[in-house]
Amino acid sequence: MDLSDRKRKILQAVIDEYIGTAEPVGSRAIAKNPKLGISSATIRNEMADLEEMGYLIQPHTSAGRIPSDEGYRFYVNSLMQRYQMGMEAIMELQKAFQMRITRLDQIIRYAGSIASALTDYTTVVTSPERKLSKIRKIDFVPISADKTMLIVVTDYVKSQVMSIKLSEAECGYFADAMNKSLAGRTADEITAETMADIEDSLRGKVRLPESVLTDVMRFVFDAVTGDEETEIYVSNAQSILKYPEYRDVKKAGEMLSLLENKDRLKRVVLSDAGGGVHARIGAENEEEMLKDCSLVTVDYSLGPRRGGKIGVIGPKRMNYAKVFASLDIISGEIDKILRYYTENE
Amino acid sequence: MDLSDRKRKILQAVIDEYIGTAEPVGSRAIAKNPKLGISSATIRNEMADLEEMGYLIQPHTSAGRIPSDEGYRFYVNSLMQRYQMGMEAIMELQKAFQMRITRLDQIIRYAGSIASALTDYTTVVTSPERKLSKIRKIDFVPISADKTMLIVVTDYVKSQVMSIKLSEAECGYFADAMNKSLAGRTADEITAETMADIEDSLRGKVRLPESVLTDVMRFVFDAVTGDEETEIYVSNAQSILKYPEYRDVKKAGEMLSLLENKDRLKRVVLSDAGGGVHARIGAENEEEMLKDCSLVTVDYSLGPRRGGKIGVIGPKRMNYAKVFASLDIISGEIDKILRYYTENE
DNA sequence: TGTTAGCACTCGATGTGATTGAGTGCTAAC
DNA sequence: GTTAGCACTCAATCACATCGAGTGCTAACA
Numbered sequence: 001m002d003l004s005d006r007k008r009k010i011l012q013a014v015i016d017e018y019i020g021t022a023e024p025v026g027s028r029a030i031a032k033n034p035k036l037g038i039s040s041a042t043i044r045n046e047m048a049d050l051e052e053m054g055y056l057i058q059p060h061t062s063a064g065r066i067p068s069d070e071g072y073r074f075y076v077n078s079l080m081q082r083y084q085m086g087m088e089a090i091m092e093l094q095k096a097f098q099m100r101i102t103r104l105d106q107i108i109r110y111a112g113s114i115a116s117a118l119t120d121y122t123t124v125v126t127s128p129e130r131k132l133s134k135i136r137k138i139d140f141v142p143i144s145a146d147k148t149m150l151i152v153v154t155d156y157v158k159s160q161v162m163s164i165k166l167s168e169a170e171c172g173y174f175a176d177a178m179n180k181s182l183a184g185r186t187a188d189e190i191t192a193e194t195m196a197d198i199e200d201s202l203r204g205k206v207r208l209p210e211s212v213l214t215d216v217m218r219f220v221f222d223a224v225t226g227d228e229e230t231e232i233y234v235s236n237a238q239s240i241l242k243y244p245e246y247r248d249v250k251k252a253g254e255m256l257s258l259l260e261n262k263d264r265l266k267r268v269v270l271s272d273a274g275g276g277v278h279a280r281i282g283a284e285n286e287e288e289m290l291k292d293c294s295l296v297t298v299d300y301s302l303g304p305r306r307g308g309k310i311g312v313i314g315p316k317r318m319n320y321a322k323v324f325a326s327l328d329i330i331s332g333e334i335d336k337i338l339r340y341y342t343e344n345e
Numbered sequence: 346m347d348l349s350d351r352k353r354k355i356l357q358a359v360i361d362e363y364i365g366t367a368e369p370v371g372s373r374a375i376a377k378n379p380k381l382g383i384s385s386a387t388i389r390n391e392m393a394d395l396e397e398m399g400y401l402i403q404p405h406t407s408a409g410r411i412p413s414d415e416g417y418r419f420y421v422n423s424l425m426q427r428y429q430m431g432m433e434a435i436m437e438l439q440k441a442f443q444m445r446i447t448r449l450d451q452i453i454r455y456a457g458s459i460a461s462a463l464t465d466y467t468t469v470v471t472s473p474e475r476k477l478s479k480i481r482k483i484d485f486v487p488i489s490a491d492k493t494m495l496i497v498v499t500d501y502v503k504s505q506v507m508s509i510k511l512s513e514a515e516c517g518y519f520a521d522a523m524n525k526s527l528a529g530r531t532a533d534e535i536t537a538e539t540m541a542d543i544e545d546s547l548r549g550k551v552r553l554p555e556s557v558l559t560d561v562m563r564f565v566f567d568a569v570t571g572d573e574e575t576e577i578y579v580s581n582a583q584s585i586l587k588y589p590e591y592r593d594v595k596k597a598g599e600m601l602s603l604l605e606n607k608d609r610l611k612r613v614v615l616s617d618a619g620g621g622v623h624a625r626i627g628a629e630n631e632e633e634m635l636k637d638c639s640l641v642t643v644d645y646s647l648g649p650r651r652g653g654k655i656g657v658i659g660p661k662r663m664n665y666a667k668v669f670a671s672l673d674i675i676s677g678e679i680d681k682i683l684r685y686y687t688e689n690e
Numbered sequence: 691t692g693t694t695a696g697c698a699c700t701c702g703a704t705g706t707g708a709t710t711g712a713g714t715g716c717t718a719a720c
Numbered sequence: 721g722t723t724a725g726c727a728c729t730c731a732a733t734c735a736c737a738t739c740g741a742g743t744g745c746t747a748a749c750a
Contacts, residue, residue: 026742039694044743062700062742103505141482141498151502153486153494159502160448237582238601241594249586249594256583256601371713386723389714407713407729 003053003074009036010046011055012079015067019317022244024064069282069316072294076279076320083321090329093118097333104128104156104338109233111300111310111334116236118326121314122259124269127231128307134186135224138178140171150216152223160219162212170206177201178220187225190217230308232266234259245292245315258289259313269311274299277324277331282316294318298327300334307338348398348419354381355391356400357424360412364662367589369409414627414661417639421624421665428666435674438463442678449473449501449683454578456645456655456679461581463671466659467604469614472576473652479531480569483523485516495561497568505564507557515551522546523565532570535562575653577611579604590637590660603634604658614656617642622669622676627661639663643672645679652683 003011013033017025027047031040047065050056055071058064067075096114105127112125133154141149148164148171151157166174181197182190195217202208237259246252258264268287272278277298283291290313297311310331312323348356358378362370372392376385392410395401400416403409412420441459450472457470478499486494493509493516496502511519526542527535540562547553582604591597603609613632617623622643628636635658642656655676657668 024742028742040742041694041696041744042692045693048744058743060701061744062702062740064742136488136494137484137486139482139484139496143481149481149498149502151484151496151498153496153504157494157496157502157504159498236605238598238605241598241601247594249592249597252594252597253583253586256586260581260583369713373713384723385713386725387721390722393715403714405730406715407711407731409713 006036006038007046007050008079010043011050011067011071012075014047014050014056014065015071015075015079015317018066019319022315022317024059024066026064029064067317069284072281072316072320073284076281080321080324083319083325085325085329093329094333097337105231105233107334107337108300108308108310109235111330112233112235115310115312115326115330116239118330119312119314119319119323120236120239120242121312121318121323122237122239123235124259124265124309124311124313125233125235126266126269126308127233128302128305129230133224134184135182135220136184138175138182138220140166140175142166142168142171150219152220154224158219158223162215162219164208164212164216166206173205174202177205178216182220185224187221190221190224229262230266230270232262232269234265239314243315245317254289255293258287268295269297269309272297272309272311274306277327279320279324292316294320296320296323296327298331300331300338302338307334310334351381351383352391352395353424355388356395356412356416357420359392359395359401359410360416360420360424360662363411364664367660367662369404369411371409374409412662414629417626417661417665418629421626425666425669428664428670430670430674438674439678442682450576450578452679452682453645453653453655454580456675457578457580460655460657460671460675461584463675464657464659464664464668465581465584465587466657466663466668467582467584468580469604469610469654469656469658470578470580471611471614471653472578473647473650474575478569479529480527480565481529483520483527483565485511485520487511487513487516495564497565499569503564503568507560507564509553509557509561511551518550519547522550523561527565530569532566535566535569574607575611575615577607577614579610584659588660590662599634600638603632613640614642614654617654617656619644619651622672624665624669637661639665641665641668641672643676645676645683647683652679655679 010030013030013036014025017029027040027043030036030043031038036043047056050071051058051065054068055074056065057068059066093114108125108127112123115125116123133156135152135154137153139151139153141151143149143161146163146165147161148166149159149161151159177198180201181194185194195213199213202213237256240246240255241252246255258268264287268285268290271286272280272295277296279294279296280290281294285291285293285295292315293313294316295311295313296318297309299309300307310327312318312327314323355375358375358381359370362374372385372388375381375388376383381388392401395416396403396410399413400419401410402413404411438459453470453472457468460470461468478501480497480499482498484496484498486496488494488506491508491510492506493511494504494506496504522543525546526539530539540558544558547558582601585591585600586597591600603613609632613630613635616631617625617640622641625635625640625642627639630636630638630640637660638658639661640656640658641663642654644654645652655672657663657672659668
């Protein structure tokens with residue numbers, strides 16, 4: 001599995017070139033690189049070796065070579081040069097993140113759009129998983145004679161209009177009762193007993209139809225278990241049309257279809273293990289549609305808790321170095337911002 | 346401007362045919378239609394007339410004709426057959442809308458996805474304009490030692506975490522003071538006096554840094570003036586790739602770009618006057634990108650108030666009859682559902 | 691022994707010219 | 721006023737030749 005230094009250099013040169021041009025790379029193109037000082041004939045021999053070893057592929061006999069999935073993998077693991085992001089670019093990025101946006105979903109969407117602007121590939125971001133949040137407060141607000149809005153505050157705010165007849169005073173009682181039993185609790189700590197407690201507190205104060213408390217509790221429970229789906233946002237989907245690998249319109253359409261199907265997309269993106277920046281190259285992706293794409297993901301965290309993911313989807317010949325660097329710095333910036341959300345808990 | 350009955354029939358036949366095939370329509374194809382009982386030569390003469398009148402266009406001398414924008418316009422205004430939606434389709438649609446979703450944004454997104462499924466064109470929906478809502482309730486929830494969540498309930502719920510040090514008791518006082526002065530008010534009714542009132546109520550109870558009340562008020566004001574942008578959601582964007590008019594990948598990319606640029610898209614969609622279902626054909630659109638598309642929109646209402654729009658974007662040769670019928674029925678269903686949101690106000 | 695120049699060969703891409711056929715406008719007959 | 725017939729147009733298609741980038745292999749070279 002070990003490659004001679006020269007083979008490594010050649011493989012790297014081939015991939016670098018191919019990333020730029022999307023055209024099969026011939027021996028002459030490599031020979032022009034003065035750093036190698038080697039003739040095209042020699043390179044041909046080496047390339048034949050590299051092909052035999054599985055790192056390169058020849059689309060047809062009289063064409064140059066393109067990297068195989070294994071070639072890219074080797075490149076990403078061992079060959080890739082660290083991408084040096086310009087200092088001004090970094091400054092600008094940091095400045096961009098200093099905007100005063102405070103809504104969580106806006107922050108992560110913004111991060112996604114920055115990632116796509118930086119890399120010019122399609123970007124997906126997922127909202128944080130909402131497990132394990134703690135009920136902070138519950139409230140009822142009368143909307144009309146027979147409608148009441150239920151508000152549950154966890155790390156987020158969830159609300160729903162329900163068909164319950166409650167006066168303002170009753171709303172107050174109801175909310176007090178709920179808060180007394182529920183505030184500060186997590187989903188695990190809500191039991192049948194809790195519910196009985198609430199019923200007790202309400203007795204004589206608020207008269208409710210049978211099912212209402214159940215409905216309310218279900219909503220509260222959903223809110224706190226994060227039953228609500230994690231969202232996923234896509235930026236710069238149209239970029240796939242820019243790359244020659246999607247000149248086949250049918251393929252492009254299927255890809256867009258995947259990007260619009262949030263569930264499928266979530267399955268793809270979230271299936272990835274955590275850790276730092278991480279690439280899935282070509283067939284390493286489960287999803288059929290991504291077999292000739294690469295997906296680079298990174299986790300961001302929400303303070304001490306696990307956050308969501310940022311992912312970049314592009315052709316296999318993407319600029320890995322740049323994407324890795326971009327995601328790294330962006331996730332860092334998000335972490336910084338999101339620390340506020342959970343600080344001092 | 347008046348067309349003979351025969352010309353009308355021919356124009357209709359040409360457009361109907363072209364909608365189906367996207368290929369220039371020749372005289373022979375029309376002559377085959379037994380309803381006309383007319384030879385291709387006669388049709389050629391009539392078509393030449395229709396071209397002179399501006400309703401048809403000949404891409405090149407030896408090709409058939411395609412409709413001009415004016416042709417489509419005439420078709421939509423006067424020729425188009427009413428599309429009869431099957432009874433089962435209607436039933437199914439109504440059933441689909443009986444799902445128990447209650448979050449406003451989910452409802453309208455769902456409506457958008459139904460419209461796109463029904464028509465197989467790209468659909469955009471905008472959330473209702475948020476003007477004129479009334480403050481129902483304001484609340485403060487302590488998040489950590491120096492962070493507090495501010496919640497404003499109008500027809501929606503808006504929240505923001507702010508850097509304010511407040512104990513639980515102080516939160517209560519603060520909220521009471523705000524509610525006393527603000528609950529039930531609209532943006533117009535918030536004045537400098539209101540603010541002074543609140544400061545009065547707080548005096549001695551809650552000590553706040555200078556700027557905090559201003560920040561809080563700004564957030565409340567934004568919430569109630571609907572300063573927050575109206576959202577716009579896109580479904581089935583990939584459908585544009587299915588139509589031969591977008592076989593040019595570059596064009597398709599630009600179109601997708603438009604669909605991703607929410608601001609530009611909003612400008613396009615919202616610029617349309619209200620009323621029932623309404624089409625903008627080709628050059629009738631301001632937006633350069635839509636000059637060879639049609640945009641069909643309809644308003645939905647939020648009870649007595651103005652709601653948002655649903656729009657279908659497709660090729661000029663779209664199935665207008667079906668799109669009109671679909672949007673009509675969908676906006677009706679949304680109206681029904683959304684009536685709950687404002688009923689009995 | 692490793693490297694390189696040279697050469698025959700391969701094969702997709704590109705260009706060219708002929709052919710096809712759908713469709714037209716016009717004319718003359720009905 | 722309608723229609724059959726005909727000459728004409730022109731994009732699309734196809735076969736065919738050409739081109740050229742790139743290869744593998746061989747033989748000469750350091």
